[in-house]
Amino acid sequence: MSDDNPADDSGTANFSLSGFISEFWGSPFEGSLKVWSRQTKMTSSYGPGEIPRLVCDVEARKFSEDLYVGLSTQPxxxxxxxxxxxxxxxxxxxxxADIDFAVAKNSAKQYPPDSDMALxxxxxxxxxxxxxxNTGNGLHALFKLDKPIVMDSREARRRAQALSRNFARKLAAHFQRAGYEIDNVSDLARVFRVPMTFNHKSGTPKSVAVIAHNLENRLSLADLERDLPAADSEPPKTVSANRADHSxxxxxxxxxxxxTGDGAASADEPNWYATTSITARCKDGDRLFHGYSAxxxxxxAREADKKLRRALEEAGPRTCDSICSELGNERFCDACPHRGSITSPIQLGMVYDPGPFGPRPLGYTKEGHYALLDPVRKIIILASAQQLLAEQYLLGLAETGFWRRRFPGKKxxxxxxxxxxxxxxxxxxxAGPFNPLHIRGRGIWLENGKVIVNLGQPVESAKFLYLCFESIPLDDGPNFNAHRLRDHFRHYNWRNSQDAGLMFGWLAMAPICGALVWRPHAFVYGPARSGKTTIHTIASTVLSPLAISADGQSTEAxxxxxxxxxxxxxxxxxxxSDQNGSTLxxxxxxxxxxxxADTPVLKGTPEGKAMSFSLRTTFLFSAINPRGMSPADQSRISMFELLMHENDREVARRIAEDEAYFRSKGxxxxxxxxxxxxxxxxxxxAIDIHLTGDRRHRQNMSILIGAGFVALNGRVPTDEEAKALAAEYAPAIERHALEVERDDAQECLDHLLSHVVDGYPLGHWLACLRDEQQRRGNDFAAAERIVASYGMRMNAEGEAAGFYVANGAPAxxxxxxxxxxxxxxxxxxxRKLDGAFTPPNPVQFKVLGKKRATGIPLAYLPDELLPGVEGPF
Structure with missing residues (x-):
């Protein structure tokens, strides 16, 4: 700023956030201001009449969160x-302008050394x-227009972006003349720190301090528009053309x-210039071209540079016909294995560019398929080479124009x-081997300690591919009364009253289950008219639209x-439990x-091949009779028992009022x-360290108690509070603690049945053989061979029905x-499995001969085959 208009403290003495918002954006403005939190990754919206609420919210959150406001208003x-x-x-x-200080940022860029130089x-x-x-690590400088730009059309947005970009270039050039760099922040959706908050990035919070506020300074929009460069004055862009692979x-x-190799030293000018038209369109083309030309x-060098630019700007890459007939290169072209299938050598090095709408290559599978992401439908596709070479199949992946632009034909x-x-x-x-465990769908996830919300907005990640086939909209809505939800569960007649708090904790952790290291499940049971259905309804209401709600007839598949x-x-x-026991x-x-956290679960694809996803979910079961659960089930599922209610009309009225209230909260x-x-x-x-007993049980209880505390208080408990919570819930924890050993037998069998052979788990092949013997119409020739090769055989009928595993089977x-x-x-x-038996005599195995064996009941096999499989195999 000029000496007459100093920048150090002008206008800052009476600075207020509400006044700043009204002055900078105008009163009223169109759209909504967006305030974003780095900690929660959530955005709050404020219309022109909600500035007092914005100021109040900022005051309440600034001591624990980094808060940013958007430069432009949004819908x-x-x-x-x-x-x-x-x-x-x-x-x-x-x-x-976002001007970082070199002393505050470890970067190779030449930022201004400190605040004084930047200012x-x-x-x-x-x-x-x-x-x-001053944000603590740099400066944010705002330049106000004499009138705002209203972007009510695509043309207006493009004009605004051009103005912002041109202004940023001028400012960057000003710093560059002094020997320093600044970052380009010319995008319209840029955010900056809310004034008078705190910067929490560096550990000790730093005040975001206002150091200049001059109401008189304005930029003339008319002058800026006149100063825009003409469209044809922009330098030619060659970067987008550099896509092919030279080697x-x-x-x-x-x-x-x-x-471009051995013959470069003796190349004639026509052939050299022809290679130039191709090298110019390769990655790192300038360096490669000068390398062989030298x-x-x-x-x-100067003349070569002119030729390079001319080859790129005046015509396309040289064609095969021209290279052969015009330049006389029959000795190369007659023996070319690609002759007739390409029109120019450039096509041999074209790196496939899917753009925003084309299928994106993800890798290959050991079954010989190729994995692709369909970015429009947001699904994973496994395709064979035969399919990918078929015109009809490719047209199902992208429209005709996409293929025509990237892979033009001869005509x-x-x-x-x-x-x-x-x-x-x-x-x-x-891309290498495809790993489906790196695929993540909708929900809330944890990646490198950071919470990822994948509900419809693009998610950038170097480790995982986040898919969202159908977005899940969440409204800002009014604030939710968590205490009312916690108190609601106290209206029910629980056998153990503290289960009301644990049930509330399950509802608190359920929406974010994917972001947790361990996910406990809940099982509400009790006689008819005890409130199970009402609890299921309340849970479905408050967890909407994230929850998947179904009935007990659902199958695992x-x-x-x-x-x-x-x-x-x-x-x-x-x-x-009176339904199909195997299904349950x-x-x-x-x-x-x-x-x-990362247990893979096999899932059948439409092509019948096995795809493995990392399953991260939590279940809420409800039933009258929860029998049939194994010890391993009980170590992961918290059982909450309800008793018959006492027909209290006042309690019934409160439950009905709560139900209507929760439904109104979206x-x-x-x-x-x-x-x-x-x-x-x-x-x-924090709570787990104060609990004792079995590790899994501690995990269950600490998550439920901790999630409930956070839902009510919006923070992590102190050590004293965590200790008090552990003591408060000690009776419930003791009641829920089950003296169960690790279900070694069941987990061992699960590992065996999920072992994949020829694209399918062994459990699938055993079920195929069972169905064949029981004459269910499946004729899988490979099933008996695979089962026998692992030292197993099937006996699907009779008193000794089961599948047998030979002792000492090498496989x-x-x-x-x-x-x-x-x-x-x-x-x-x-042998510890329920119902496992030892046949009195050695069993005849097809590969191993007669061997002692263990028989396992058929109920342990899946009822249904993997989808998409048809016989004969």
Whole structure:
């Protein structure tokens, strides 16, 4: 700024946040201001009449959260996790500069050394800022326009973006002349720290201090628009053309390999210039071109540069026909294996570019398939090479124009689908083996200690691929009264009164179950008219729209297919033990797998191949009779028993009022807990150290108690509070503690049945053989061979029905290698299964001959085969 208008403290003495908002954005403004929290990753919206609420919220949150406000206003109806984008911006009051200090940032960039230097450069800039604040690690400078830009059309947004970009270039050039750099923050949706809050990034909070606030400083919008460069004055952009791989073209095209390799020193001008048209379009083309051109005795760097630019700007890459006929290269072209299938050598090195709408290569599977992401449908596709080389299949993945632009055919307006398929296959091979455990669906996740909300907005990650087939909208809604929900469960007649608090804790952890290291499940049971259905209804209401609600008739396969890679809670009502026992056991086994962090669960794809997802979910079961649970089930599921209610009309009235109240809150409970997701695991850890007993039981109780505390208080308990909570819930913890040993037998069998052979688990092959013997119409020729090769056989009928496992079967050692059941410990484990038996005489096995064996009841096998499989195999 000029000496007449100093920048140090002008206008800061009477600074107020509400006044600043009214002055900078105007009163009223269009759209909503968006305030985003780095800790919760949630965005709050405030309309023109809600500035007092914004100020109040900032005051309440600034001591524990890094708060940012968007430069442009955004629509009211964005999801609570969205900050908005360039394409949704509505009202732009000015521009921003984000100037980092070198002393505060470890970077190779030449940032200004400190605040004094940065502020001095801001003062000497041709345009004067309206507002400057010190964030603790840098400066935020705002430049206010004399009138806001209203972006009511795509054209208006493009114009606003051009103005912002041009202004940023001028400011960057000003700093560059002094020998320093600043970051480009010219996007319309840029956020900056809320004034007078705190910067918590560096441990000790730093005040975000206002150091300049001058109401008189304005930028003339008319002058800025006149100053915009003409569209044709922009320098030609060549970066987007540099996509092909030079080394691949060298290997695949003998002509190009010769003149850019051994023949470069003696190349004639026509062939050299022809190679230039291709090298110019390769990655790192400038360096490669000068590298081989310098081998020629007539090389001149300046003249070569002119040729390179001319080759890129004047025409496309040289065609095969031209190289062969015009340049006389028949000796190379006649023997070319690609002759007739490509139109130019450039196609050999084209790196497949899916863009925003094309199938994205993810890798390959050991079954010979190629994995692709369909970015439009947001699903994973496994395709064979034959499918990818077929025109009809590729047209099912992207529209005609996509393939025509990237892989043009010989005739104008056509596509080279064979080249497209080969490029996708090559890209999949380059991506390496496909690991489905790196696929994550909708829900709340934890990645490197950071909470990830995947409900519809794009999620960037270097480790996982986040999919969202159908977005889940959450409304901001009114604040949720967590105390009312906790008190609601006290209206029911629990056998143990403290179960009301534990049930509340389950509802608190359910929306964010994917972000937890351990996920306990809950089972509410009791006689008719005890309130089970009402609790199921309340849970479905407050967990909507995140929860998947179903009845007890659901199958394990149906649940897996519905859930896929998502991390969403599952509610199952009427989960009665008088139904198919095997079906219930399979679902309980699925719940056991879902408790731990990264347990893979096999899921059948439409092609019948096995895909493994990391299952992260939590179950709420309700039933009259919960019998049939194994010790392993009970160590992961908290059992809450209800007694008959006492027909108290006042209690019934309160429950009905609560139900109506919760229904009116929409998704407020889910939003409430998502905003606190980062606190739940630390709260559980704080409580766990004060608990004793079995590790799994401690995990169950600490998560339920910790989640409940966070839901009510919005913070992690202190050590004293954690100790008091452990003591308070000690009676309930003791009642729920079960003296159970690790269910070694069941886990050993689960490992055996899930071992994949020829694309399917052994449990599937055993079920195939069972169905064949019971004449259910399946004729799987491979099933008997595979089962026999693992030292097993099937006896599907009679008193001794079951599948038999030979003692000491060599293939079993491979199955259990590296597990607790190696070195024949698996034999002792499976003998402990309920119903396991030892045949009195040796059993005849097809591969091993007669051997002593263990028989296992058929009830342990899956009732249904994996989907998509048809006989004969």
């Amino acid at each position: 009211d109806n964005l999801a609570p996790t969205a900050r908005g984008s360039n394409e949704t911006a509505i009202w732009l009051p000015g521009f921003i 001095g450069l801001v003062r000497s800039f041709e345009f004067q800022p309206y507002f400057v604040q 691949t073209i060298q290997q695949e095209c003998a002509w190009y390999g010769h003149y 081998q020629h005795p007539g090389y001149n 104008h307006g056509t596509s080279n689908f064979k080249a497209a398929g080969e490029a996708i296959i090559k890209a999949c091979r380059r 149906g649940i897996r297919q519905t859930l896929g890679p998502d991390s969403l809670p599952i509610l199952l009502d009427e989960f009665e 056991r399979n679902i309980l086994r699925l719940a056991r797998s879902a408790s731990s 998704s407020a409970w889910c939003s409430h807990m998502i905003g606190l997701a980062h606190l739940v695991q630390p709260a559980a850890d 079993m050692e491979e199955v259990f290698r590296g597990t607790p059941w190696a070195q024949r410990a698996w034999e002792r484990a499976i």
